[in-house]
Amino acid sequence: MPEDSDIVKHVLNGDVDSFRILVxxxxxxxxxxxxxxxxDSHRCEEIGQDVFVAAFQKLSTFDPARSQxxxxxxxxxxxxxxxxxKKKALIPVEHLPEILDSRNPSxxxxxxxxFAQMDQTLKALPGKLQRxxxxxxxxxxxxxxxxxxxxxxxxxxxxxxxxxxxxxHAAMKDMEGGKI
Amino acid sequence: MNHDEKYRAWKERPCPxxxxxxxxxxxxxxxxxxxxxxxxxxxxxxxxxxxxxxxxRFALLAAAAIIGLGRFWLLFxxxxxx
Numbered sequence: 001m002p003e004d005s006d007i008v009k010h011v012l013n014g015d016v017d018s019f020r021i022l023v024x025x026x027x028x029x030x031x032x033x034x035x036x037x038x039x040d041s042h043r044c045e046e047i048g049q050d051v052f053v054a055a056f057q058k059l060s061t062f063d064p065a066r067s068q069x070x071x072x073x074x075x076x077x078x079x080x081x082x083x084x085x086k087k088k089a090l091i092p093v094e095h096l097p098e099i100l101d102s103r104n105p106s107x108x109x110x111x112x113x114x115f116a117q118m119d120q121t122l123k124a125l126p127g128k129l130q131r132x133x134x135x136x137x138x139x140x141x142x143x144x145x146x147x148x149x150x151x152x153x154x155x156x157x158x159x160x161x162x163x164x165x166x167x168x169h170a171a172m173k174d175m176e177g178g179k180i
Numbered sequence: 181m182n183h184d185e186k187y188r189a190w191k192e193r194p195c196p197x198x199x200x201x202x203x204x205x206x207x208x209x210x211x212x213x214x215x216x217x218x219x220x221x222x223x224x225x226x227x228x229x230x231x232x233x234x235x236x237r238f239a240l241l242a243a244a245a246i247i248g249l250g251r252f253w254l255l256f257x258x259x260x261x262x
Contacts (some may be wrong), residue, residue: 016211023204032197045200052207053214111189118190137191172187 004069011059019059023052026070029139030077036134037081039123047084051077067148074141075149078131085127114175121171125164132157133164 002021010018030051035044054076062072122130131150135141136157141149147157181189200206229237249256 016215017208019211020204020208023207027199027203028197031199031203032195035197036195045203048203049207049210053210056211057214111186114186115190115193138195169183169187172190173183176183176186 005064008059008062008064008069011056019052019056022055022069022073026073027052029070030073033074033077033135033139034081034084036138037078037131038084039119040084043084047080048077051080054080068145071145071148074135074145075151078149082127114172117175118168118172121168122164125167129160129164129167132160133168136161 004022004025007018007021011022027048031044031048034047034051035041038044038047051073055073058076062069122133125133128150132146135146135149136143143154143157143161146161147154150157229240232240
């Protein structure tokens with residue numbers, strides 16, 4: 001399987017078709033990340049397309065010595081998601097993405113409610129905390145990668161993730177205790 | 181389930197990500213469209229100014245301004261004539 005940086009070289013040398021390999025390699029993680037960040041499954045493909053088109057346009061600015069292609073691409077996806085969030089009005093709760101729960105059906109109803117409230121709590125977190133949490137916990141990115149994507153220091157990323165976790169744990173405890 | 185288990189269950193829920201079969205085709209179509217548009221765009225002659233030194237650019241700007249204002253010499257001569 002060709003390395004990302006080799007494909008980038010091919011594309012920059014005029015082999016535009018090779019870019020399709022990168023699209024197919026990263027379409028799923030990029031769309032998954034956008035969906036988690038903007039909470040709108042209907043628009044994530046449209047934004048995802050914009051991300052890849054923008055990546056193609058800016059490809060000559062990608063420097064393999066500074067970061068991996070995936071980190072660079074996720075940075076574009078992060079910026080596009082933030083722009084999309086700025087433009088879009090608040091989404092009603094019923095339009096939040098449906099996420100499957102494959103566990104015991106007897107627990108499903110109460111847990112579904114709890115999970116929906118947790119989603120709301122996550123969505124209500126400040127954008128910086130929310131993004132750091134999503135990238136670390138859902139997209140399984142390393143703290144170093146997140147720091148590069150967010151353009152901040154490693155310690156700041158750790159702090160944001162810890163604050164997000166603490167708030168989510170506290171919210172869950174409140175929900176379990178019936179305070180919400 | 182205790183608190184931590186519930187938290188983990190929430191975090192680790194499967195999140196099905198359906199990517200339409202045409203996604204990469206649509207992206208590549210947009211890329212080719214843009215590449216075509218770029219090729220058909222007429223050359224911008226003012227872009228050549230960027231390669232000139234700043235002093236030459238200012239001189240050209242001043243000359244253009246004088247030529248432009250010169251077209252109104254009759255008007256100026258009437259207004260400014262004491």
